Amino acid sequence: MNSIVLDTDIFVDFLRGFEKAKIFFEELKKEDSIAYFSAVTEAELVSGKECNKIERKAEILKIL
DSSP states (O other), rough: EEEEEEOOOOOOOOOOHHHHHHHHHHHHHHEEEEEEEEHHHHHHHHEEEGGGSSSHHHHHHHOO
């Protein structure tokens, strides 16, 4: 089992629907890898303008 630390950029790309980011997360899941992220990454994601919409914020928190 591999461990990896993810930066905000990969989450943003995934949330924007970029195919390479989707594939990256699918591969992480297949490999049964453990993904970590920092508190700064979490803060950046939940403070974005998209989180003004409660549904979008819930989606982001679910991904994290």
